[in-house]
Amino acid sequence: MDSSMPMPMGMGSGGDSSGASPLTTAGVDFTNSTDAMDFLGELLDDSELQPMDIAMSRAFWYGIVIVIGIATMINIYYITISKSRLRAAAAKRPFPASPANMFTKAMATVTAIVRETAYPQYVLPSTSWFLKLPPIGHALLLLTYLGFVMGLEYYHNFIPGAQHYEALGLRAAWLTVAQLPLLILLAGKNNLIGHITGVSYERLNVLHRWVGRVIWLTATLHWGYQQYGWSQFGLNSMEKATDVCYPTGVAAWTILTWMNVSSVAPLRNWHYEFFVVQHILTFMGFVVAIMIHIPVTYARIYVYIPIGLYLFDRLLRSLRFMYNNSRLGRATITSLPGNVSKITIRSSRLTNWRAGEHVFLSLPRFGVFQSHPATILSTPTSHGGDLIFIFKAHKGFTSRVLKSATSSAASLLPIKTETSAYGSNVDSAESAIPQEAKYVALISGPYGSSHSDFAAFSSTVLIAGSTGITFTLPILLNIAERAQNCVLPVSHVKLVWIVKSSAWTSWVAEELRSASKKLGKARITYNVDIFVTCDEKMAGSDPIDTSAIPFSATGKSEGCQCTNTEGPCCCTADITAVSPAESCCNKDTTDSLRPPRPNVADFATVQSGRPTIENLIWDVLDAAEGETGIAVCGPHALNARCRRAVSGISDARGVHKGTGAQGVYLHVEGFGW
Numbered sequence: 056m057d058s059s060m061p062m063p064m065g066m067g068s069g070g071d072s073s074g075a076s077p078l079t080t081a082g083v084d085f086t087n088s089t090d091a092m093d094f095l096g097e098l099l100d101d102s103e104l105q106p107m108d109i110a111m112s113r114a115f116w117y118g119i120v121i122v123i124g125i126a127t128m129i130n131i132y133y134i135t136i137s138k139s140r141l142r143a144a145a146a147k148r149p150f151p152a153s154p155a156n157m158f159t160k161a162m163a164t165v166t167a168i169v170r171e172t173a174y175p176q177y178v179l180p181s182t183s184w185f186l187k188l189p190p191i192g193h194a195l196l197l198l199t200y201l202g203f204v205m206g207l208e209y210y211h212n213f214i215p216g217a218q219h220y221e222a223l224g225l226r227a228a229w230l231t232v233a234q235l236p237l238l239i240l241l242a243g244k245n246n247l248i249g250h251i252t253g254v255s256y257e258r259l260n261v262l263h264r265w266v267g268r269v270i271w272l273t274a275t276l277h278w279g280y281q282q283y284g285w286s287q288f289g290l291n292s293m294e295k296a297t298d299v300c301y302p303t304g305v306a307a308w309t310i311l312t313w314m315n316v317s318s319v320a321p322l323r324n325w326h327y328e329f330f331v332v333q334h335i336l337t338f339m340g341f342v343v344a345i346m347i348h349i350p351v352t353y354a355r356i357y358v359y360i361p362i363g364l365y366l367f368d369r370l371l372r373s374l375r376f377m378y379n380n381s382r383l384g385r386a387t388i389t390s391l392p393g394n395v396s397k398i399t400i401r402s403s404r405l406t407n408w409r410a411g412e413h414v415f416l417s418l419p420r421f422g423v424f425q426s427h428p429a430t431i432l433s434t435p436t437s438h439g440g441d442l443i444f445i446f447k448a449h450k451g452f453t454s455r456v457l458k459s460a461t462s463s464a465a466s467l468l469p470i471k472t473e474t475s476a477y478g479s480n481v482d483s484a485e486s487a488i489p490q491e492a493k494y495v496a497l498i499s500g501p502y503g504s505s506h507s508d509f510a511a512f513s514s515t516v517l518i519a520g521s522t523g524i525t526f527t528l529p530i531l532l533n534i535a536e537r538a539q540n541c542v543l544p545v546s547h548v549k550l551v552w553i554v555k556s557s558a559w560t561s562w563v564a565e566e567l568r569s570a571s572k573k574l575g576k577a578r579i580t581y582n583v584d585i586f587v588t589c590d591e592k593m594a595g596s597d598p599i600d601t602s603a604i605p606f607s608a609t610g611k612s613e614g615c616q617c618t619n620t621e622g623p624c625c626c627t628a629d630i631t632a633v634s635p636a637e638s639c640c641n642k643d644t645t646d647s648l649r650p651p652r653p654n655v656a657d658f659a660t661v662q663s664g665r666p667t668i669e670n671l672i673w674d675v676l677d678a679a680e681g682e683t684g685i686a687v688c689g690p691h692a693l694n695a696r697c698r699r700a701v702s703g704i705s706d707a708r709g710v711h712k713g714t715g716a717q718g719v720y721l722h723v724e725g726f727g728w
Contacts, residue, residue, distance in 0.1 A: 077216025152681025220284030414500030513681030520689025
């Protein structure tokens with residue numbers, strides 16, 4: 056980011072052309088250094104331009120506040136709808152999850168149209184591993200933001216005469232600094248925007264990265280326009296030699312460029328802890344450079360505000376961290392099939408969280424000053440109040456954790472039911488685990504969980520790929536536990552879990568069985584479909600476990616096509632109705648090759664191959680008597696397919712468009728950070 060502003064603000068543009076006459080080169084001798092310096096001073100004088108630039112920077116924030124206000128009202132509306140459904144179900148009113156009046160029906164129609172437009176997401180060929188297309192809704196939001204900023208850049212900003220490009224460059228500078236508070240507002244974990252709009256910080260962090268890219272664009276326009284404007288009169292060398300703003304602007308732009316380059320997913324995920332540290336340090340360097348670069352106090356308010364927001368967020372996070380760990384938690388680690396570690400933590404401080412929330416977990420024994428995001432598998436009322444996490448081993452921290460884990464034999468013991476001090480039955484994970492090594496655990500959080508209440512829908516579909524079960528399972532457990540004490544709107548729950556090996560079902564087999572019994576007592580229809588596949592696009596990007604042989608289907612006679620190139624019987628095709636004898640996944644194999652598998656036949660249907668997502672969803676929607684809620688957590692390909700499926704089915708069924716078909720809500724969580 057460059058500047059040329061020894062004058063009052065050096066960052067103004069867009070002024071009123073009705074004032075002084077346009078600046079021209081008439082009578083200026085550029086071979087005379089005095090004449091050239093005087094002309095440069097007039098060129099940089101933004102006194103005529105500054106009022107409109109200030110107005111445009113304020114207009115930017117008027118627009119942002121309006122958008123946040125609309126999002127807040129929408130959030131309040133849907134919270135109100137959710138609570139009204141719970142009250143209607145408690146009063147035993149028919150169809151509690153359906154629109155009850157003309158206004159809610161009209162809102163449901165508008166919502167359906169917006170969802171059908173916003174949900175779809177497409178996947179690029181596998182060669183484009185470094186680039187992922189956002190959902191159409193996100194893309195439209197980002198394009199709207201870019202258009203808004205560019206509109207402010209060029210609105211009433213065509214200044215005639217020699218200051219034309221100077222004006223364009225200075226307006227871009229004002230818009231650059233005006234966006235800085237928004238950049239930090241979207242970055243904090245204790246997020247004001249997130250609290251009032253109901254959007255979790257990690258989703259806002261995507262917008263944070265794109266706002267950073269737009270800031271880089273406006274900073275580049277600022278530099279480019281001014282450079283071009285000076286070059287028209289041969290003043291580049293004089294400006295660089297006489298204006299302190301030039302080198303500080305170059306420094307700020309260089310730092311900003313590095314912050315954007317280092318934030319792309321491949322570099323960010325290469326070593327996330329290093330990324331965070333260098334990102335904070337470079338941001339501090341950027342702040343110092345931009346403060347020196349901006350000579351006028353008024354514009355610096357756009358820098359002071361983000362500094363204050365950042366310090367406030369760090370203070371809250373530090374206080375929360377100190378409270379959570381004022382009494383240190385102790386972690387036990389057991390190994391599970393599929394290179395997975397199960398971490399159980401008893402915390403006397405963190406006793407309340409929502410289904411689907413995550414924490415930042417630090418185990419100093421395996422990495423000092425390292426904390427990793429981990430979704431809480433348990434709920435506050437399950438597992439005796441313990442926090443349960445499942446980590447898939449890759450490299451670094453997760454690999455070291457797995458190497459220290461005890462045998463999986465203990466993890467396969469059934470969860471015992473105990474009676475709490477309040478007389479209710481709770482499942483105790485700790486009681487099922489024998490004495491093991493315990494490690495100090497530090498916890499920051501919880502965070503996240505911006506989804507709607509899945510108990511407030513007529514039907515709920517939970518779709519997980521591999522370790523995505525850590526997000527969908529607590530939602531299932533939460534519904535099952537609440538159904539014991541009150542009548543809920545939800546009457547049907549379907550869980551779809553896609554794994555590479557049947558042995559992986561042991562991770563949460565007892566939890567699924569417990570939920571099945573509780574939902575049955577509450578007269579809520581419950582189905583679990585487990586699909587065993589080695590297809591990496593559907594079950595994750597982990598290496599193929601050649602010892603994991605899927606076992607034959609139970610319940611339905613459905614099989615798959617297989618390829619030996621991906622290990623023994625790796626199912627890569629969608630399921631087709633064939634007899635067990637025709638399915639290569641049902642061929643005899645030696646017992647030594649079969650992994651241990653739990654007995655899940657009493658509550659689940661296990662099939663080999665990939666699920667046809669569209670058919671699964673369509674069947675549930677056909678039977679729904681109100682809005683259906685769908686939660687998905689898995690790899691990118693699975694999430695994108697579910698998005699397209701929900702959008703296409705909603706459009707095909709004519710949801711809330713006079714056909715009688717009810718709405719579909721979709722919440723997607725992805726792997727990665």
